[in-house]
Amino acid sequence: xxxxxxAQRIVEIVEEQAAKSGLARVTAIKVRIGKLSTIVxxxxxxxxxxxxxxxxxxxxxxxIEEVAAEARCxxxxxxxxxxxAYFLLCPSCSSPDTTLLKGQELDLMSIEGETPDGEKxxxxxxxxxxxxxxxxxx
Amino acid sequence: MxxxxxxxxxxxxxxxxxxxxxxxLDLHAVPCLNLMSSPGAGKTTLLEKTAKLLSxxxxxxxxxxxxxxxxxxxxxxxxxxxxxxxxxxxGCHLDATMIKDALQNFDLDKTDLLFIENVGNxxxxxxxxxxxxxxxxxxxxxxxxxxxxKYPAMFxxxxxxxxxxxxxxxxxxxxxxxxxxxxLKVNPRxxxxxxxxxxxxxxxxxxxxxxxxxxxxxRGKRD
Ligand SMILES: Nc1nc2c(ncn2[C@@H]2O[C@H](COP(=O)(O)OP(=O)(O)OP(=O)(O)O)[C@@H](O)[C@H]2O)c(=O)[nH]1
Ligand SMILES: [Mg+2]
Ligand SMILES: [Zn+2]
Numbered sequence: 001x002x003x004x005x006x007a008q009r010i011v012e013i014v015e016e017q018a019a020k021s022g023l024a025r026v027t028a029i030k031v032r033i034g035k036l037s038t039i040v041x042x043x044x045x046x047x048x049x050x051x052x053x054x055x056x057x058x059x060x061x062x063x064i065e066e067v068a069a070e071a072r073c074x075x076x077x078x079x080x081x082x083x084x085a086y087f088l089l090c091p092s093c094s095s096p097d098t099t100l101l102k103g104q105e106l107d108l109m110s111i112e113g114e115t116p117d118g119e120k121x122x123x124x125x126x127x128x129x130x131x132x133x134x135x136x137x138x
Numbered sequence: 139m140x141x142x143x144x145x146x147x148x149x150x151x152x153x154x155x156x157x158x159x160x161x162x163l164d165l166h167a168v169p170c171l172n173l174m175s176s177p178g179a180g181k182t183t184l185l186e187k188t189a190k191l192l193s194x195x196x197x198x199x200x201x202x203x204x205x206x207x208x209x210x211x212x213x214x215x216x217x218x219x220x221x222x223x224x225x226x227x228x229g230c231h232l233d234a235t236m237i238k239d240a241l242q243n244f245d246l247d248k249t250d251l252l253f254i255e256n257v258g259n260x261x262x263x264x265x266x267x268x269x270x271x272x273x274x275x276x277x278x279x280x281x282x283x284x285x286x287x288k289y290p291a292m293f294x295x296x297x298x299x300x301x302x303x304x305x306x307x308x309x310x311x312x313x314x315x316x317x318x319x320x321x322l323k324v325n326p327r328x329x330x331x332x333x334x335x336x337x338x339x340x341x342x343x344x345x346x347x348x349x350x351x352x353x354x355x356x357r358g359k360r361d
Contacts, residue, residue, distance in 0.1 A: 002230050002262040009148050021142045031148070038265045038291045084287060087324045088294070096326025100294070106148045106265070112141045137145050 003043040006106070007051035013108050014057050023113035026057040030112075032137075034067045034105035036082070041066065056113075069103025107137045152266055155234035159241065159269025166246035167359035169351040170254065172268050174292060175276035176285070177258030180302040182210045183335040184276070184344075185253055189217040191345040196250040196352060201240045203232040203257045210255065219253075220244070231262040234269055250352050260285065264295040272351070278303040283316035286324045293324040298331070300344070305334035 010029065018026050033039050041064045048062045069082035075095035082088065088098045147153060163170050173181045185200060192198060200221040202211040211223030222240040224232060237254065244252070254270060256263040264273075275296040277285055280303060286293045293299070299321050307314055314332065321328055331347070333340035 017144050036291050038261050089326055108144045108146050108148050110143050
């Protein structure tokens with residue numbers, strides 16, 4: 001049950017970011033969770049409710065994007081889904097020399113909220129700032 | 139309504155402290171192993187036996203993580219491994235901050251090899267980088283050969299597998315071959331040791347591996 005400590009970390013980052021961006025209240029938080037990350041989305045959601053209590057993210061919605069696991073074979077170059085049938089063994093050529101590409105994510109993507117007087121974003125950004133799948137996470 | 143792009147790893151703070159710890163250990167040429175397993179797979183017993191084999195030639199140290207009690211820490215201190223006990227008070231894993239704090243108690247210039255025994259748990263500890271160099275997962279024969287398939291993250295995130303309690307083969311508790319095969323299926327790159335701490339099987343290979351780690355680390359520092 002490390003979901004509670006993960007939820008607490010999320011809230012810490014959210015508070016930091018909200019302060020930086022001048023958000024008075026946070027209404028939605030988007031996270032990306034890999035299938036191999038050991039985080040159970042339902043458990044995280046459950047803990048999130050407790051972790052946000054009495055914070056500016058109280059009542060916020062946690063939007064979880066699950067990421068399927070994927071690996072690349074260094075021998076034949078093929079990319080394949082990591083499944084319980086073969087895990088990291090290449091299904092095409094049976095090589096064990098493979099690299100996990102996706103599936104271990106535990107990333108905070110974006111937050112959504114309200115500025116004190118309900119004003120529009122003041123960062124000059126317009127349009128959709130939702131992170132794209134290819135975005136690099138620091 | 140305003141949307142703010144964040145794009146950060148949730149455990150970034152932990153990862154940064156872990157990286158700090160790793161550089162500190164590198165600076166002092168101290169290899170560090172993070173031992174993880176289900177409760178009771180034999181982590182402490184393996185460390186007790188390791189002390190018997192290595193403490194004549196190497197100075198060992200350990201950080202012992204448990205939810206409660208200092209029982210394991212006392213066991214390791216009793217066999218001559220200076221050990222700092224960390225209690226997580228309910229927490230299911232150690233994190234990098236706990237290791238950073240515990241490290242204050244050691245003189246790293248007088249330490250050759252550091253062990254971290256994580257909280258007995260086959261899931262959560264694999265998510266938290268502690269700044270170790272090698273992640274070791276123990277799988278004891280009685281746990282059953284299906285465990286690598288059911289808890290793949292732990293096996294994926296480790297580079298060494300110790301198949302422990304191999305003396306219990308014959309107790310109808312899952313077979314050694316299947317345990318090994320399932321673990322290698324999840325992570326074909328695992329380096330595998332088959333060990334019985336009670337009978338002494340495989341302990342020499344394990345000790346040789348640890349000695350080699352120390353030599354390699356010290357050489358890396360000189361170069
Ligand atoms: N048969 C057999 N029993 C063993 C072996 N190694 C450990 N045990 C027994 O397994 C039990 C648990 O061993 P520990 O070393 O305390 O296990 P642990 O992984 O440190 O347990 P936690 O710290 O509680 O997670 C003890 O009763 C040990 O005597 C072994 O090689 N063979
Ligand atoms: Mg123990
Ligand atoms: Zn291939």
